[in-house]
Amino acid sequence: MKITGIELRRIAMPLVAPFRTSFGTETDRDVLLLRVVTPDAEGWGECAAMSAPLYNSEYVDGAADVLRRFLIPAVKTLLDTPAPTGQFDIHAVNRALHPFKGHNMAKSALETALLDAWLRTGGQSLATYLGAAAPTVPCGVSVGIMTSVPALLEAVDGYLQEGYQRIKLKIEPGWDLAPVQAVRDRFGPDLLLQVDANAAYTLADTPHLAKLDAHDLLLIEQPFADDDLVQHAALAKQIRTPVCLDESIHSADHAAAAISLGSCSIINIKPGRVGGYLEARRIHDLARAHGIAVWCGGMLETGLGRAANLALAALPGFTLPGDTSGSHRYFATDITEPFILQNGHLPVPTGPGIGVDPVPDILREVTVSTEW
Known part of the structure; x- marks a missing residue:
């Protein structure tokens, strides 16, 4: 596949409301987009990195720098060398990026753009290529x-009125038991409810976290630090609420280790965090083979x-509803045609590649800078 140009584009996307987690509050998204021509x-x-290294070690300026200096040149070298079969090999791109340590979100953006261009050329959707089995997603x-x-x-009442199938509450010390109990009391035992700690607790908090068992939660997500598989395994033995890992899972190897240790019984798969959709599919396949539930963050x-x-x-x-919310959950105006909830589901795009394109006028309006 011959590439005639690669564009790095920064856009500014204000959020409809501040979004606070245990590691900070976001009021807008500084987004790095990558376009392969x-x-x-x-x-x-799309690069999932935040403006500051709070969720993980990556941040937008760093992602742009590593793409510019290392990842894009490595892919250019690969594509300038004719493949033995004469055919484009997306897995060869994966291998070309592997020697560079970390920077999974930057790698994911580049891999996705290449995958999108390649699939569009062949008229195949990303969903079909990955092996999708459902036309809509809860x-x-x-x-x-x-x-x-x-x-x-x-806020929860409003989201349920919109049709969302599951509620996830962000928690931290001082904001956990009371809000969870209030939501459970107000909306009843049938509400699919889970919590996400974003690594805000330690093993010493186990007796406190065990009190969440009374509320029949789907899961508690990433209660401890991302490098703490052993202590997550210890927690999983002491509470009834299923433990889900997010920040701890950077690859299929990490997932295999977590499963072997008993650190989790559920995995949140975020393509950006694990380096792209090819690795995300590997984690899905591994988890499914071991009877581990997964969902898309x-x-x-x-x-x-x-x-x-x-x-x-x-x-x-993917047997649990993911964080695949409608466009208006976060943005008053999205850069693509908006994704609108239909009976609590969103349709899976069926067009070639990722199946959507930016709306040129909107993209132009929110663009901060471009670089070829």
Whole structure:
């Protein structure tokens, strides 16, 4: 596949409301987009990195730098060398990026853009390529830490009225038992409810976290530090609530280690965190073979990243609603045609590649800078 140009584009996307987690509050998204241009098609990838290294070690400026200096040159060298079969090999791209340590979100953006362009050339959708088994995906919503319990209940009620199938509450020390109990009391035992700690606790908090068992949660997500598989395994033996790992899982190897240690019984798969959709599919396959439930997490993506996530979430092993919310959950105006909830589900794009394109006028309006 001959590449005639690669564009790095920064856009600014204000959020409809502040989104607070245990590691900080976001009011807007500084998004890095990557566009691959070939003689036959264009491909888009979205980098999930945040403005500051708070969720993980990556941040937007760093992602742009490593793409510019290392990852794009490595792919250019690969593509300038004729493949033995004469055919483009997306897995060879994966191997070319592997020697560079870390920077999974930057790698994912580049891999996705190349994958999108290649699939568009062949007229195949990303969902079909990955092995999607469903035409629609059930959607959950992530609710940030609020200023008060009444404000939380009002927000949850609004999301349920919109049709969301599952509620996830962000928690931290001082904002955990009371809000969870309030939501459970208000909306009843049938509500699919889970919590996400974003590594805000330690093993010493186990007796406190065990009190969550009374609320019949789907899971508790990433209670401890990302490098703490052993202590997650210890927690899993002491509480009834299933433990789900997010930040701890960077690859299929990490997932295999977590499963072997008993650190989790559920895995949140975020393509950006693990280096792209090929590795995400490997983790899905591994988890499914071991009877581990998986779901697709989100990083407040625009419609470009959301479309690709929906293709992944349609795989057969994704048995829990993911954070694949509608566009208006985060943005008043998305850069693609908006994804709108339909009976609690979003349709999986069926067009070639990721199946969506940016709306030129909107993209132009939110663009901060471009670089070829």
